[in-house]
Amino acid sequence: xxxxxxxxxxxxxxxxxxxxxxxxxxxxxxxxxxxxxxxxxxxxxxxxxxxxxxxxxxxxxxxxxxxxxx
Amino acid sequence: xxxxxxxxxxxxxxxxxxxxxxxxxxxxxxxxxxxxxxxxxxxxxxxxxxxxxxxxxxxxxxxxxxxxxxxxxxxxxxxxxxxxxxxxxxxxxxxxxxxxxxxxxxxxxxxxxxxxxxxxxxxxxxxxxxxxxxxxxxxxxxxxxx
Numbered sequence: 751x752x753x754x755x756x757x758x759x760x761x762x763x764x765x766x767x768x769x770x771x772x773x774x775x776x777x778x779x780x781x782x783x784x785x786x787x788x789x790x791x792x793x794x795x796x797x798x799x800x801x802x803x804x805x806x807x808x809x810x811x812x813x814x815x816x817x818x819x820x
Numbered sequence: 821x822x823x824x825x826x827x828x829x830x831x832x833x834x835x836x837x838x839x840x841x842x843x844x845x846x847x848x849x850x851x852x853x854x855x856x857x858x859x860x861x862x863x864x865x866x867x868x869x870x871x872x873x874x875x876x877x878x879x880x881x882x883x884x885x886x887x888x889x890x891x892x893x894x895x896x897x898x899x900x901x902x903x904x905x906x907x908x909x910x911x912x913x914x915x916x917x918x919x920x921x922x923x924x925x926x927x928x929x930x931x932x933x934x935x936x937x938x939x940x941x942x943x944x945x946x947x948x949x950x951x952x953x954x955x956x957x958x959x960x961x962x963x964x965x966x
Contacts, residue, residue, distance in 0.1 A: 756931070759929075762928075762929065762931070763925060763928035763929045764928075765928065765934070773961065775963075775964055778961045778962070778963050778964075779909065779963045779964075782908075782909040782911070782963050783905075783908065783909055785902070785908065785931040787933050787934065788911065788933060788934075788955070788956075788960050789960060789961045789962075790959060790960055790961065791961055802959060805954060805955060805959055808951060809934075809951055809952075809954075809955045810934075813936060813948055813951050814934050814935060814936055815919065815924050815935045815936060815937050816924070816928075816935075817921070817924050817925045817928050818921055818924075818925075
């Protein structure tokens with residue numbers, strides 16, 4: 751899926767953040783090789799998960815400049 | 821704090837004021853961050869390829885890159901990092917003075933990991949550095965150094 755997005759000139763400019771239960775080093779390396787914009791592992795605990803979602807919101811949707819939709 | 825947890829950042833920036841405020845912000849947030857500075861694009865590439873005086877340069881965990889730089893500009897530095905198989909995994913975050921839509925689109929096309937425009941106001945700037953620190957050095961999983 752990530753490889754498809756990042757090979758498509760129309761889609762590759764969309765920030766793609768991996769949110770996964772895997773913490774395997776091989777998955778982390780492969781995702782960054784394929785140009786994932788970031789890799790986050792999903793906390794099992796509910797309040798840690800909520801904190802992470804807030805942090806994604808603040809980082810990507812409040813502070814970052816994103817490309818405009820066409 | 822163990823040596824392993826010391827994070828290494830490469831700041832590519834030519835403006836002394838921005839270098840200083842970035843250094844001060846990181847010093848306040850986390851003393852275990854080692855901030856290396858390259859002041860133009862050519863020096864950044866020499867650092868990353870460990871050429872000349874940079875032979876012993878540590879590989880950075882993340883790169884903070886300004887776009888408007890002397891010698892080789894930031895867009896070219898980004899393009900070179902992202903087409904080099906040994907460097908493309910290093911998260912490269914644009915900290916630009918430009919808010920031009922063309923720059924934002926171009927940098928994401930070149931696979932910048934995030935694009936930020938630098939706030940002029942110092943509190944907002946410090947808050948941005950805190951967010952970058954928290955997101956990349958606390959929450960995100962980074963590829964291990966080789």
